[in-house]
Amino acid sequence: QVQLQESGPGLVKPSETLSLTCTVSGGSISHYYWNWIRQPPGKGLEWIGYVYSSGSTNYNPSLKSRVTISSDTSKNQFSLKLSSVTAADTAVYYCARALTLSPGRLDPWGQGTLVTVSS
Amino acid sequence: EIVLTQSPATLSLSPGERATLSCRASQSVNTYLAWYRQKPGQAPRLLIYDASNRATGIPARFSGSGSGTDFTLTISSLEPEDFAVYYCQQRSNWPLTFGGGTKVEIK
DSSP: OOEEEEESOSEEOTTSOEEEEEEEESSOSTTEEEEEEEEOTTSOOEEEEEEETTSOEEEOTTTTTTEEEEEETTTTEEEEEEOSOOGGGOEEEEEEEEETTEEEEEEEEOOOEEEEEOO | OOOEEEEOSEEEEOTTOOEEEEEEESSOOTTOEEEEEEOTTSOOEEEEETTTEEOTTOOTTEEEEEETTEEEEEESSOOGGGOSEEEEEEOSSSSOEEOOOEEEEEO
């Protein structure tokens, strides 16, 4: 049974770059879409983007200028970088898998990691 | 982008009662709609995909219906673990979008 685990700094300074990694265990990252989603405290969910196992990417236009998602098949990991962060980027960040034949069907999810943007 | 509007915002019910949650899309999403349950402090979990298909391990008390712009999630008899927030999500168009959520609380 595949499991996902987010990791990275819990505190990032304004204007710096947020960097998170999602480690996939119990299965290969090949032939799937790997997504990042975020949830500000007490608010709803926002899809950030995905990387397909081939390396192709797709980002939410609202964040596209600041987002990079990449994968490392040798480590069974994929990563999120969000540049020029502000307090509005404070959120729980989740990673999630989607099937090749059902892109956008998010299952399973990681447990999430809280990232706070503050000086 | 496609906007999803969920109603009601809060639903107050007792264990054993039936819950009916709605999700309306700003344009047709065909049947490319999913439902997730999020318990406090946990990640969302997929319940229903493509409008009416239960995800692996999801009990039969959960059912989904609808197509086009109007969708419904029904929980036939609420269990204690069902008091949570529910989100709908469309995958018809990029970017993926979520509704604002419906909180099912204990009456």
